[in-house]
Amino acid sequence: MSTNWMAPIGLSSIGEEIAVRRKTLGLSQAALAKQAKVGHSTLDALENDRLGELGLSKIIKLLSVLGMELKIQETSGRRPTLEELMEEDHDDQGLDRQR
Template sequence: MLPLIQIGEIVATKRRALGLSQATLAKQARVGHSTLDALENGRIGELGYSKITRILTALSLELTIQEAANHRPTLEELMEEDRDDQSLDRRR
């Protein structure tokens, strides 16, 4: 499951990529500016489904439902994922 803090990071990245200010996105999503700021900066403990979906919809994003993994990843799987991520990072 994606933690709320990670959703906030995705929202902030997408908002900036679209050239939107927090105030503009908050207005489009019909949420308070302080709510959006708290989400993007990891200072919010909970956020209702309707608010999250309005924010994501304003950014042309959506939540999806999928089967949960039956097991926790092994150290080897995590290391392989990290290697894959590093190979995609063109800044290195």
């Protein structure tokens, strides 16, 4: 992204990131769940966006096993305008043409 703002990340996005990293490391869901000491069904539900809530301690355990961490930072205080998003998309498309 070419702008400094970041969209809030939800539980489904965290689940997606965990699944990608787990697969990259060649871990099964069962192996990751065991190492992080969380239920296999909980991990499966998180990765497949079927989980409404999950305690922070469980998320931190999973991320720790995967060599990842949550980062808390101050927000920019405003959302991007439509024009900023369109400009960012235009810039991204320009980069694709340059390859």
